[in-house]
Amino acid sequence: MTTSRGPGHNSGQAGSHSQSEAAYLRAQRVVPGGSMRAASWFKPHPPYAARGEGCWLIDVDGRRMLDCANNFFSLIHGHAFPPVLDAIQNTMSKGTAFGLPTEAEILLAEALAARNPQLEQTRFCNSGTEAVLAAVKGARGLTSRERIAKFEGCYHGAYDWVEVSLDPSPANWNDADGNPASIAYNQGAPASVLTETVVLPFADAQRCADILRREGPTLAAIILDPHPSRAGAVPISSDVVEVIQAACRRDGIMLIVDEVISFRLSHAGASPVFKLKPDLVTTAKIIGGGLPIGAVSGSAERMSVFNHANGKPRVSTGGTFSANPLSMAAGLASLAHYDEAAVSRLNALGDELRAKTRAGLSASGVQAYLSGMGSLFRLHLGTKQVVDYRSAYADEQTAENLRSIHRGMLDEGIILTPNCSGALSTPMTAQEVDLLATTLVRVVARVVGTAAAR
Numbered sequence: 524m525t526t527s528r529g530p531g532h533n534s535g536q537a538g539s540h541s542q543s544e545a546a547y548l549r550a551q552r553v554v555p556g557g558s559m560r561a562a563s564w565f566k567p568h569p570p571y572a573a574r575g576e577g578c579w580l581i582d583v584d585g586r587r588m589l590d591c592a593n594n595f596f597s598l599i600h601g602h603a604f605p606p607v608l609d610a611i612q613n614t615m616s617k618g619t620a621f622g623l624p625t626e627a628e629i630l631l632a633e634a635l636a637a638r639n640p641q642l643e644q645t646r647f648c649n650s651g652t653e654a655v656l657a658a659v660k661g662a663r664g665l666t667s668r669e670r671i672a673k674f675e676g677c678y679h680g681a682y683d684w685v686e687v688s689l690d691p692s693p694a695n696w697n698d699a700d701g702n703p704a705s706i707a708y709n710q711g712a713p714a715s716v717l718t719e720t721v722v723l724p725f726a727d728a729q730r731c732a733d734i735l736r737r738e739g740p741t742l743a744a745i746i747l748d749p750h751p752s753r754a755g756a757v758p759i760s761s762d763v764v765e766v767i768q769a770a771c772r773r774d775g776i777m778l779i780v781d782e783v784i785s786f787r788l789s790h791a792g793a794s795p796v797f798k799l800k801p802d803l804v805t806t807a808k809i810i811g812g813g814l815p816i817g818a819v820s821g822s823a824e825r826m827s828v829f830n831h832a833n834g835k836p837r838v839s840t841g842g843t844f845s846a847n848p849l850s851m852a853a854g855l856a857s858l859a860h861y862d863e864a865a866v867s868r869l870n871a872l873g874d875e876l877r878a879k880t881r882a883g884l885s886a887s888g889v890q891a892y893l894s895g896m897g898s899l900f901r902l903h904l905g906t907k908q909v910v911d912y913r914s915a916y917a918d919e920q921t922a923e924n925l926r927s928i929h930r931g932m933l934d935e936g937i938i939l940t941p942n943c944s945g946a947l948s949t950p951m952t953a954q955e956v957d958l959l960a961t962t963l964v965r966v967v968a969r970v971v972g973t974a975a976a977r
């Protein structure tokens with residue numbers, strides 16, 4: 524693996540007349556917006572990927588870039604990790620999917636349960652969105668209630684109920700009582716979505732407690748990502764955790780902990796880190812080793828809501844490619860190599876990245892902050908302390924600066940997500956972390972200016 528080589532400048536950047544531009548022009552004819560995923564699109568167009576090697580991605584123009592987006596944090600071992608490729612190849616040669624169960628699904632469910640007893644039983648599906656959808660349905664089935672609560676600005680997949688108040692602005696984010704308003708994300712979403720989704724403030728324990736005292740008895744579930752990337756990439760406070768757990772106990776609400784990204788924070792996932800006692804846990808991304816996956820897990824008692832063995836299940840889940848053997852085998856290989864030692868090493872590298880970047884920003888008098896935890900990070904501009912979606916909210920000028928930084932990093936050969944967040948992967952070393960930190964400080968200083976220049 525060639526992890527130590529820096530970004531290559533051996534061919535043209537994704538500019539005019541590049542292969543990427545040609546691909547984008549073709550795509551516009553057959554794909555709305557010229558790209559399959561809004562989240563991975565940015566102006567004028569993204570570079571098109573050709574292949575990956577460890578933490579490096581090579582685009583169709585031959586540019587070699589340090590990949591800190593890792594297909595939205597799903598590739599914990601980077602690209603083309605040999606043990607995952609071997610597992611896929613071995614499995615693939617025997618067939619790719621069957622209308623019968625395979626042993627591979629038992630092995631991956633056992634691997635999750637071995638890491639955290641809270642994941643005693645599991646149902647696999649093909650994405651985090653599907654996992655969240657199943658968990659919400661499960662919670663409704665367990666409680667015979669329809670409404671759910673979620674935290675403002677947090678992403679849980681592309682499903683109308685959990686997309687409520689995903690991107691409110693200062694113009695619409697308060698309701699008449701000063702609580703977070705329920706704002707629809709998609710045009711045409713049923714109006715009932717808004718009354719059926721209660722929005723909670725991520726960093727205000729008192730307000731959460733007040734809202735939950737009023738709404739709690741009607742709620743099937745509270746869905747919570749304890750370290751939500753879209754809402755700032757900051758950890759939930761222990762005060763809010765206490766309020767949530769108390770409301771769940773008092774009113775019989777199911778707590779769904781969405782660990783689709785945050786599972787990577789410890790060997791046992793995110794819930795133990797934040798002392799959360801979930802009824803259901805959703806995972807995806809790294810548990811699939813780079814192949815499509817999602818999972819809903821919980822105690823045998825909670826998961827019995829999906830049990831079909833005695834006739835019609837209380838709540839149905841399923842899917843033609845659910846628990847397909849390729850995703851199972853890739854996930855198993857990926858998790859086996861993300862052992863305690865690998866988790867600790869990667870989390871320590873993340874600490875190093877944040878320390879180096881913060882020191883560099885402060886030494887050059889740049890008003891910016893790198894938030895995050897473990898191997899996850901996100902850049903914020905300005906001096907506001909980031910504690911939730913609202914404090915992380917970028918006004919128009921800030922959003923424009925973040926776009927320029929994202930673009931500037933790409934020009935320097937480093938891929939971040941378009942909102943300037945990222946994740947480390949196990950092929951990275953102190954060398955890549957140093958490259959990332961120094962490049963980030965330089966690009967941010969160039970875009971927003973240093974104290975000396977102000």
Ligand SMILES: Cc1ncc(COP(=O)(O)O)c(C=O)c1O
Nearest residue numbers: 650651652678679680783784807
């Ligand atoms: C916390 C969280 N939940 C759910 C999802 C949806 O997962 P997927 O993209 O696999 O549908 C995501 C995706 O980024 C996520 O970050």
